[in-house]
Every structure is written in structure tokens, then in C-alpha cells.
Amino acid sequence: MRAWGGEQVQEAVAGCTATLRTVADRDWTGVNAGRLEWSCHRTALHIASDLIAYAGQLAGRAQDAYVPFDITLDEGTDNAGLLHVIETTGALLAATVRVTPPDVRAWHPYPFRSADREGFAAMGIAEVLLHTHDMAEGIGIPYEPSEDLAESVLTWLFPHVQPGPAAWPTLLWATGRGELPGRAPVTEWRWCNNLVVPAERLTLTGVRPAAARDLRLGGDGGFDWIEGGPYEGTREAAGMAVKAYETGVHRPEFGLFVLVRREDGRAIGGMGFHGAPDEDGRAEIGYDLVEGARGQGYATEALRALSRWALARDDVRTLFATVDLANTASQGVVTRAGFKQVSEGEEEELAYELRRA
Template sequence: MREMGGEQVEEAVAGCVAALRPAVDRDWAGVKAGRLEWSCRETAAHIAGDLIAYAGQLAGRAQHAYVPFEITLEGSGDGLDAADNPGILHVIETTGALLAAAVRTTPREVRAFHPYPFRSASREGFAAMGIAEVLLHTHDIAEGLGLAYEPSAELAESVLTRIFPHVQPGPTPWATLLWATGRGDLPGRAPVTAWRWNNNLVLPAGRLTLQGVTPAAARDLSLGGDGGFEWIDGGPFEGTREAAGMLVKAYEAGVHRPEWGVFALVRTEDGRAVGGMGFHGAPDEEGRAEVGYDLVEAARGQGYATEALRALARWALAREDVRSLFATVERDNIASQAVVSRAGFTRVDTDDEEFAYELLG
């Protein structure tokens, strides 16, 4: 799987500079950027500010808040009290290079603070957010200045499948991203007036972390790839690939809710994935959600599934929209029956092939 990283950040920034450079002799301060209240100049400064802020979060390993600094654009000693338009583009190039470098040098398992929705993001998440800021605000500036601009479909799709997992794909990735952020229309879909992107949820679970699988990772897993994870020998197992395929179908149908999808079980000691766990969908009207899981054969019998299921159940049952969790286990799968029992589930039903278990909130 091709991870979103420094190369994509650089591509987005290069596209921004190429699109805006023909208008550097124009008045950016006196023209609004598309539908925004900001001027084109303010929006360009905002791009640079976001890029350096995200680089700072990763480089500083910020855990609880933004690193307390901001960027200020100044003149170059020629009597100007503010940077000119070519200077602003140079700042965007520079801050983009810093984010690309931070993404490249940050270990995969590191997460840093971002306020929503789950208070953290990985290097891939920060790359995707930085790229989204560049693409969308370049569009805004270009619209205000009457310039043509359209990034590659691959870049727009990469953003959608990583930080817009709740957005159903549309006819083209770029048109979908513009619609999803209130900047355009799509046939048959209501206009968007409020939006946020969505980094994946990560839950601590003793020796493991449960890392939410994005649609991009799920598609790769379902096609036989590694989903961007480093697996122990023998992984991922068949059940994880099947669950990933179900996630992709839900995403394409527009019914995927990221926190109710699939999680990779990743060992904290070495960052290697040992299995998958997750939900068969969002809770129903009665607040009931079904869970499932599997482990790579080499990871079985070590208590990983029990630790992960306890953590996932604790998170789910703390929510107001969940009243109970449900799981089915084959009658001859003694090990899995032991896992759900140790996690607090109680057998509530049986048939010729399966036992049913429930855990009440």
C-alpha cells in the first residue's frame, strides 16, 4: 500500500505554487478567496500557517495541545511592512518542505495532538490534513482570482479515503472533496454547510493499540495488501481481510461510520499488527452492536484478543448510544468462547452451529 507521505505533501504544494504564480502581480489583499470571508492574501498565509503547525505537532510530539507558536509574514528589509505575493508563495514552499520532512522522519506509531474528532493523528493523518488545506485553499484563492486549478484525482482521492471516511465517493474525487467541504454541488446530494474531517480512532489496550482502519487501508487489505501495517508472519488473517471488504462496501454505499468499523490490533512493543477486531456496523435502534475479531495464528493463545475486546467493549459501552454488545462464536471454537467469556460476555442463545454472547452496559 502506498502511504500518504512527504511526496504527496510536496506534490500538493508544487501544484498550489504553479497555479497561483501567474497572478503574483495582482492585489491579493483586496480580493476575497472564493466563498471565504478571508482575502486571498489571508488565505495564502493560512495555508503556510497550517503547514508549519502540523510540522510542529509531529516534530514536537505534542500530546495535549498545539505547540504554542505561530508564523508571521514579514518584509525582507526593503521597506515593505509585509511580504509580497512571491514571498508568500516562497513561505508556502518552505513550510510545505518542513511538513514533508516531519512526515518522513516521524515513526509510523507516533501520534500527535489534533483536536477532532479523537484528539490525535498519525503522520499520515497530518500529511492528509496538510494536503487538504493546500488543495482546498488553493481552490479558494484561484476562484477569487479567476485562475484555473484542479489537483490530480489521485491526490484528492487519497485525502478522501483517509480523513473523509464518512463521505460517500462521488463521480470524481475532486468534485466530491469540494462538495464535502461546502465548496461545490453534487447531483442528488444536499449542499454541505458544516463539515469536519475525521482522523482514525486509536484505543489503548494493554500490550496493544486498536488502530482504526481507513477506507484506503481497508481497500488494500481486501485486495491482498498489508493495509499499511507491518504484520507478524502469517498476517493478516482471512477474517480481517473479509471485514476490510465489508468496510469498503459500507464506505462506497455512504453508510460507513468510522468508529464502528475495523481496527488493526498492533503491538506496542514493536508496532507489528497481530489481528483485527471491530464491529459489524453501527448500533441498531436498541443500542446493540455486534463485534467480531481474529488473530494471526502465531499470535493466538497469548491473551491479545481478550485485552483488545475488553478495551473495545469499555469504549463502546461508555457511549450513550450503546446498551449492549453481541458476538457469535462457532460451537467448536473453544478458544474464542474463552475470549468472550473472559471479556465479560454471557452466553444468551445457541443453535446448531453457533453460540451467541452478550455484554450489557
């Protein structure tokens, strides 16, 4: 899967400054940025502040809150100077994303209290694209970023939003900035970084729609797999996640997770849900491991961690899994994770269940 992050941040910033430089001689202080209550000048400063804040979160490895700093402009800074600040802070975020290891996560409030380097890159790009649109709308000039950038923001930050006919209008609609035929107006919104669930030797890393699509098509999904991976079950689960995303029913916290070893950052398998819990709070869980990672307790460890996370939620009461009658190894995994056999299913499968205490 193609690396995503620093290059796209710089592309977004370049498009922003090229657009706004054509109107740098106008009054930005007395004009509101589109539907915002902020002036165009304040909005441009907000872009720069977000870019440097995201760079600071990653570089400082912040874990509990935003790093307590901000930027201020020198007295007398004109619009051209402000654009230079945006270029500079964008370059700092791009550089930070490039040198940050893939397993590093830093604090961000929405929705799971952290984001990785790709998440911070996507948030920076979203701020640039959307607020450049706001300013252009307020000043009265055209602006439209590349479809690739807009689609990347949607697949990285809006996995819960069904794709529309085109990415840019969909992103504007999803953030309350436009209309989309057949969809109600959006009045409140949040983006959604991927979830990670820690285990003793593993990190269960939530798979974004773009990565799931790559896995389904035979790619690596952006993960460094051990030899023989990913296994066929992970690719099938990725296809289920893509289908859910494309039909607008994807709940990212109830999707696919890739199991990544902490000791070396290598991916060894996949685990996840077949969908969101039903009205009775029941959710099905499945998993597979690359052959070279089997027999070492990884699947049991991951299943315990994911089950513990799920059953701590108010909307999950019961987890269940089905295992082939001949697959004694997998039967051992679910049993060690606390699941109880409840019935013999069809097609020589055994059904197992784990209830909230």
C-alpha cells in the same frame, strides 16, 4: 500498500505554488478567496501557518493542545515571497512526516483528539488543495489538483462521505464548496481522523477506507504484519468496511481495527464491529488473530478495551458476538472479556452478550 505522506504533501504544494505564481503580480489583499471572508493574501498565509503547525504538532509530539507558536511575514513581503514561505513550510511538513514513526500520534481536536503522521499529511494536503481552490476562484483562474490527491484526502479524512463520480468535485461538495447531483448542499463539515483505542500491550488502530481496500485486495493495509498475517477474517472485515464506505453508511469508529503490538509495532490481528449500533443500541463485534499471536491473551485484552470504549458511549447499550460451537478458544476469549452466553444460535453457533452496567 504504497507509502503515503511526504511525497504527496510536496506534490500538493507544488501544484499550489505553480498555479498562484502565474498571478503573483496581482493584488491579493483586496480580493476575497472565493466564498471565504478572507482575502487571498490572508488565505495564502493561512496555508503556510497550517503546514508549519502540523509539522510542529508531529515534531513536538504535542498531546494536549496546539504547540503555541505561529509564523509572521517580514514587513514588505510580496506575493512571490509568500509563495516561498508556502514552499518552505510544505517541505518542513513533508520532512517531518517522513521521519515520524508510524505509531506516533499528536494532538488534533477533530474528532478523536489525535492524528498520526498520515493524518497530519492529509490535513496539510487538504488545506493546500481547498484554499488554493478558494484563491483561484477569487482571482478568476482555473485550478484542479490530481484526482489521486483528491481521492486520498477523501479516503483519509472523509471516511463518512460516500464517494462520488469523481474525487475532486466530491471533495469540494463535502467541504461546502460545490454542488453534487443528487446530494443536498453541505453547510457544516468536519474531517475525521482515524480512532485508536489503547490496550495494555496493544494499540487498536482504526483502518481507513484506503487501507481497508488494500487489505481486501490482498495487501498489508500499510501495516507490518507478523508471519502469516493478516488472517482471512481481517480481510473479510476489510471488505465489509469498503462496502459500507462505498454505499455511504460507513461509521469509521464502528469499523475495523488492526491490533498492533506496542513492543515491536507488528500487526497481529483484526477486531471491529459489523456496523454501527442499531436503534436499540446493539452492535455486533468480531475478531481474529494471526496464528502466531494466539494463546497469549491478546484477543481478550483487545476485546476488553474495545468493549469498554464502546459501552462508554451513549449510543451503545449492548455488544454481542457469535462463536462457532467448536471454537472453544474463542468462547474463552469472550467469556474472559465479560460476555455472557445468552443462546445457541443457528448453524452451530453460540451467542454471547455484554450489557452496559
